[in-house]
Amino acid sequence: MNIMDYGWLGKLSWDSIVFSKLFTNFSVSEVVASTAGSIVIFATVAILFLLTWFRVWGTLWSVWLTSTDHKRIGIMYIVFALVMMTRGLLEGMVMRAQQAAAPDGFLYADHFAQLFSTHGTIMIFFVAVPFVVGLVNYVMPLQIGARDVAFPVLNQISLAITASSGILLMVSLVVGEFSTGGWSAYPPYTGTDFNPGVGPDYWIWAIVFSGAGTTLTGINFTVTILKCRAVGMGFFRMPMFCWTVLCSSILMIFAMPPLSVAALMLGFDRYLDFHFFTNDLGGNMMNYANLFWLFGHPEVYLLVLPAYGIFSEVFSTYSAKRLYGYKSLVFATMSIAVLSFTVWLHHFFTMGQSPTINIVFGIATMLIAVPTGVKVYDWMATMYRGRIRFTTPMIYSIGFLILFVIGGLSGVILANPTVDFQVHNTLFLVAHFHNVLIPGVLFGLLAGYNYWFPKAFGFRLDERLGKWSAYLWIVGFMLTFFPLYGAGLLGMPRRSFSYMDLTFKPYMLVAFIGAMVVLCALVTLILQLLVSLRDRKKNRVPVGDPWDGRSLEWSISAPAPSYNFAELPRVTDRDEFTETKEQGRAYQPPKVYRNIEMPRNNPLGFILCVLSGILMFALVWYIWWLALITALAIIVVVIASTFRWDSEQIIPASQVQQDTERWLELVKNTEPVGRDLENTPQNNGYAKLEH
């Protein structure tokens, strides 16, 4: 059928709605699918209702949706990531249940395949990436002493198209079906011949748009770090986190385009009958594999490097000690960033290339283990001769340290082409990448969430539930994924919706129990947030330095003022805030108060979010007129917005003075607390000098 042969509604019909299948084909699998669809609809309605009920539409619009403040954008990114994480984790649980129930099971093969495809896509592109980008957004400008990122509106646009792509994935639960080709979407399986449905199209557009968002973010962050640092903050005075962000942003700029290109080429094949990756007419899927992993490998470092940065901050803050081996760590980070572009072929050692090529890529892969190992040792040395406090972020970090090296071990094993021939595409691999993604990336992000939360909202998160959650994550992770190493070595292929060999059954049962523990960890995490919201008065830290922090973000009030710093700081040391505290220079009023120019709110991001969402949906469903209108609208809106002259607002010096003086007054009246009382209501964010 020609692509122009569709009617006004394209491929859309009543049968596309998930619930229709419940009537035509009643089964547990369809019930699961319909339940998921209902949750999406119900949650949407509930949110809309609550927003209306509490009359917060206005605030939502003027304070959040149109905001260009990097801090608010960061928070929105993280909220989005947490929502998507809940979905992704639930999908993980359902898959674990299916494999634990095998060989009987309760899902259709296609349904299971959609689950691992959405789970993988969501976890990487809509949990890990936005969570990282969100934290960086919040923290990095504060750490380098800037007022905002270099391009605040661009920042908003990045969020907009990431969010609309995520929403598209939510829509796929209700309308039509998602791809069954995994997160890597290898053609020709995802080509039109083998997958004529809309599934792969959902994947393509979600990836293309969110990928563009991430590329723009990379540019934004890189420019911010290169150009917006405070006076005196030379590169080697940047906090470690900013270094990792710099490397990670450079990776975003260079790694995302191959993915966007690969996905678009796949789109050309599917929509316009091109033959980049088809079986016939000279298409070759091996090119796709290369492009995809040329992105895919740097991607994991793009995620894990900022997590390394967070761990560095956490280890040094909670050991009350300078970060050990700063230069080593910088050098290691840089080497990892460069090396990460030289190893992509290890994802397909089994494609039949010559051993020489496998050797080169195998050794390059192993080489990454060197700087990574150095980092681990540096963190240990940071704790060595410190005064270690076992707070929630620290529990995550210690869990990371121990578990991550196991992930590193399996990584080194996988780097051997000869061994990879035997464990490739098995659960061993699944265990490996979860082993680096969960302790490595996710624990880092959760540690950062607990660590910086008080800065963002002015009150601490509940420590007891936080620790519980951390322990549950650690134990749950181990129970879920260590058995998979075993099952993989015994030969269980990944993406198996069932198996006949009952040898695997005990492993799958334990993994299922582990997944339930992870579920408890998730519930505890949510509970922690709710309890903390309830106790927010008790746990306020308005002075802004609840952990005896070392870098600039702790030198201002919590929550931070919209302009961040009343006067841009002058930096003289790597641990700038610790230094000022020790020399008694902290909490000084600026010499003069000046007017501050900040970007004004802008509706552009929100408009693009809506338009791009509709555009993607129209493209997926072949609704050409709608696609054309929205595409044109996007162009018009973007051009029109460049004619906005009053894009800046002035915060008058008097206002800044008033804020600052009120805060300094508060500091004066606050009792400094020592670290032993860190997690008690006495901690109002004023750290006592202890040494």
Place this chain on the structure above:
Amino acid sequence: MDWTAKAPIGLFQKWMQVWGEINRRSYGLAIFPFIVLLIFLFPQSISATESFLMPLGPVAHEQKTHFFWATALTMVAILPVFILVPVILIKYRRKKGKGIYAPKWESYGPLEVIMWGVPFLVIFVLSFMLWRATISLDPYEEIEGVVPPISVQVVGLDWKWLFIYPELKIATVGELVVPVHTPVSMILTSDTVMQSFWIAALAGQIYVMPGMTTKLNFIATQNGKTQGENTQYTGKGFTGQKFDVLIKNEEAFQAWVAQVRARGIALDSETYNRLAMRTTRVEVQKELGTAQMPEHALYFTLTDPQLFQSVVMRYHSGKPLNMEQQPGTEKFGQGEDAAEGAQP
């Protein structure tokens, strides 16, 4: 520097000393992963026969050896972490920790050298091993045996594997039989999407791709039975895409060949097109199987010695293949021009 100065023995004693404390406290978490890892890696594996941990030939055997060596060597860089992290945590904990406090201590030359040196040395040794093993276990390299190799052509279909023995003029689905101590030289392709061919107990995986060929060489040194499969998800029949691998001695093998010849049906293009449809092996067995064939396998006699080549060449005709002409799609073999267009 108190840890570089002390001998490993001292460390060990210290480790034993902190054991008691570890078990009393939640620091026990630090060793928990170890125990779990041990439990899950090894005991069960004894019973599995479809794994390289129970090799039936030298290729898988060497892969297994290499696996253990890589694990052991990497441990050199990892064990210090497992041991020292708990030690540091206990000694330098804020409450009741006994260690000295040096808040500004941030670098120490010799330690730096160790930190870079140890992983570097480990990786150096591992790289050397990797190099040698990758060359010696190159799946494309024919294996030297006392007898000449037997060649097998493998075609990946949705969702079954077709094995063609071109010299013996037979073909099978669902069962691969090879003589013991005889090198097997495989050439592989796919007549649908990409798949990954794997007989874990004999050799590693290799991808099969439409219009392209890959190679796999191995030799079996023990009589026995194992399974092979596809590990690349290809749709709903994927988990059923398995086949038995039987390793027989020469006489038994010849007897088997005779049996296939006697009982097999002709693998003409119509039969091939039936095989190439989007069906599982069990489904196609119902269509093509006869009473003389075993339940889990199809036997064929080869009529077209160029079958394999024509499967590969299907994708090099320079003409587009529509869905009706592409094996593995839902519409394959259903269009009017199917019979003619789908000629392999």
